[in-house]
Amino acid sequence: MSVTPQTAQVGDILPTVTFGPISRTTLALYAGASGDHNPIHIDTDFAKRAGLQDVFAHGMLSMAQLGRVATDWAGMARLCGLSSRFTAITPVGATVTCEGRVAERFDKDGTPMLRIILTATIDDGTQTLRGEALISAA
Numbered sequence: 001m002s003v004t005p006q007t008a009q010v011g012d013i014l015p016t017v018t019f020g021p022i023s024r025t026t027l028a029l030y031a032g033a034s035g036d037h038n039p040i041h042i043d044t045d046f047a048k049r050a051g052l053q054d055v056f057a058h059g060m061l062s063m064a065q066l067g068r069v070a071t072d073w074a075g076m077a078r079l080c081g082l083s084s085r086f087t088a089i090t091p092v093g094a095t096v097t098c099e100g101r102v103a104e105r106f107d108k109d110g111t112p113m114l115r116i117i118l119t120a121t122i123d124d125g126t127q128t129l130r131g132e133a134l135i136s137a138a
Contacts, residue, residue, distance in 0.1 A: 005074045005137040008114055012102040014073045019065050020095035022057045027092070030061045057090035062098075062129055066118050069100040070133035074114075077136075084118065084131030094122040105137065112137040 003012045020026075024042075031037050036058055039046035047055045063084050071079055090096060097120070104115040114137050120129040 005078055005114060005135055006112075008102045008105070008137065010102050010105055014069055014100035014102075014116065017065055017068045017072060017098040018095060019098075021093050022061075022090060022096070024055070024092060026061075027055060027057060030058055034058065034060065036060065054092055056092065057094070059086045059090075059129070062086075062090050062096055062120050063131075065096060066098045066120050066129055066131060067133070069098045069118055070116055070135060073100070074135045079133060080113070080136055081134035082131065084129045086129055088122075088126050088128045090120075090122055090128050094124075096128065097121050097123075100133070103132070 027041050031042050040050060040052070041055050041058050044055055047053075066084055067082050070082065098118065099121070100116045100118045102114055103117045106113050106115070114135040116133040116135060118129070118131045118133060119127055121127050
């Protein structure tokens with residue numbers, strides 16, 4: 001039986017979302033779609049002048065995938081909050097695995113809620129984002 005927001009308990013694991021490998025095409029398409037044309041994400045020469053080996057993924061690209069862990073599982077209507085902190089860059093070629101775990105079940109104004117701990121990790125084991133989602137369990 002699969003876990004739902006109504007039946008979830010502390011420690012339950014949400015289905016994983018994996019994306020990548022991150023390609024230069026992905027970065028260019030995301031820049032166009034988001035309007036974030038920061039050259040650190042799309043211009044290799046600029047990245048090298050900044051002291052980096054190469055361009056790297058937009059943080060919000062990874063954050064969107066992190067949010068999918070919560071919304072794919074609970075649906076957009078149940079999402080009451082989403083926050084994250086960037087902890088490392090996501091390089092070109094990386095595959096990102098986004099995971100969630102129920103950390104707390106509580107009531108807020110009579111509504112059952114879940115606090116979900118979220119993490120994004122690239123294939124070498126580096127955690128690139130951590131965050132949390134608040135989900136209505138009503």
